[in-house]
Amino acid sequence: xxxxxxxxxxxxxxxxxxxxxxxxxxxxxxxxxxxxSPESVMRRALKTNPKxxxxxxxxxxxxxxxxxxxxxxxxxxxxxxxxxxxxxxxREAAIKVPVPEIYGWKKEGRRVFLYMEDVGCxxxxxxxxxxxxxxxxxxxxxxxxxxxxxxRRLKQPPGQASIGNxxxxxxxxxxxxxxxxxxxxxxxxxxxxxxxxxWISKMTEYGIGNxxxxxxxxxxxDFFRDHLPSQAEIVFTHADLHPSNILxxxxxxxRVVAIVDWGQAGWYPDFWEYCKAxxxxxxxxxxxxxxxxxxxxxxxxxxxxxxxxxxxxxx
Numbered sequence: 492x493x494x495x496x497x498x499x500x501x502x503x504x505x506x507x508x509x510x511x512x513x514x515x516x517x518x519x520x521x522x523x524x525x526x527x528s529p530e531s532v533m534r535r536a537l538k539t540n541p542k543x544x545x546x547x548x549x550x551x552x553x554x555x556x557x558x559x560x561x562x563x564x565x566x567x568x569x570x571x572x573x574x575x576x577x578x579x580x581x582r583e584a585a586i587k588v589p590v591p592e593i594y595g596w597k598k599e600g601r602r603v604f605l606y607m608e609d610v611g612c613x614x615x616x617x618x619x620x621x622x623x624x625x626x627x628x629x630x631x632x633x634x635x636x637x638x639x640x641x642x643r644r645l646k647q648p649p650g651q652a653s654i655g656n657x658x659x660x661x662x663x664x665x666x667x668x669x670x671x672x673x674x675x676x677x678x679x680x681x682x683x684x685x686x687x688x689x690w691i692s693k694m695t696e697y698g699i700g701n702x703x704x705x706x707x708x709x710x711x712x713d714f715f716r717d718h719l720p721s722q723a724e725i726v727f728t729h730a731d732l733h734p735s736n737i738l739x740x741x742x743x744x745x746r747v748v749a750i751v752d753w754g755q756a757g758w759y760p761d762f763w764e765y766c767k768a769x770x771x772x773x774x775x776x777x778x779x780x781x782x783x784x785x786x787x788x789x790x791x792x793x794x795x796x797x798x799x800x801x802x803x804x805x806x
Contacts, residue, residue: 549566572603664763
């Protein structure tokens with residue numbers, strides 16, 4: 492029997508400014524070392540990227556190669572403390588999900604700065620895909636299946652099932668955060684799945700209302716509410732398994748070194764991971780038709796409903 496690992500928001504460090512002095516960064520440079528200030532991160536961004544736009548909601552991450560440090564920063568909700576807390580929780584949990592080590596975070600106004608390990612000697616699966624040998628492609632998918640199996644070992648405390656991010660806050664999936672919709676959760680009533688589905692159904696008013704502003708909202712039907720699986724399990728989900736977020740080794744045999752960009756992760760119905768991975772791909776591509784099914788099973792229900800709602804919500 493596979494042993495589960497309980498994760499509770501109360502056990503994950505929280506606050507606008509957190510430093511993990513037990514992390515590798517401080518082991519290497521001493522507990523009296525400090526992380527770069529937001530101002531120094533911004534200066535480096537301007538120096539290394541002439542097209543840097545300080546007003547953009549998410550920026551190109553800034554690297555400090557001598558320190559093995561990468562700083563991901565931008566405005567909430569595109570960059571959030573919840574992502575930093577997710578990385579910390581995954582590193583602390585007794586599971587084999589490769590993620591960058593988080594060294595700390597700082598919030599300055601609406602900007603969030605996440606200080607993490609710069610995973611070296613890697614490239615993205617997206618960049619390397621076309622030149623990978625067939626055996627390496629199959630090997631990557633086998634590794635991803637094992638990683639996702641381990642991720643599914645994460646469980647919520649008994650009697651505290653909810654749909655939301657790892658901190659007990661709203662979901663940050665881009666499908667649900669078009670800018671026109673209210674916060675997606677958290678849904679933590681007696682039946683969070685039913686509450687989440689009702690929210691999705693209610694939000695069709697926003698989507699169709701934007702397409703057809705003259706229509707009476709009371710006359711807007713929802714053709715797919717009954718197609719959402721009522722028996723779906725709530726599981727911890729990355730929610731953006733695009734090849735650009737999968738870091739692999741440069742040398743063969745190719746291995747998955749890290750999965751990055753956990754900003755949309757959280758507790759979702761179990762069909763969400765597959766649907767989102769397909770939705771961010773070219774449906775007719777080899778990646779979608781041949782390789783995604785090697786590490787994610789197609790759900791029996793929910794796929795058509797997901798596609799409908801994503802389109803209606805304007806993503």
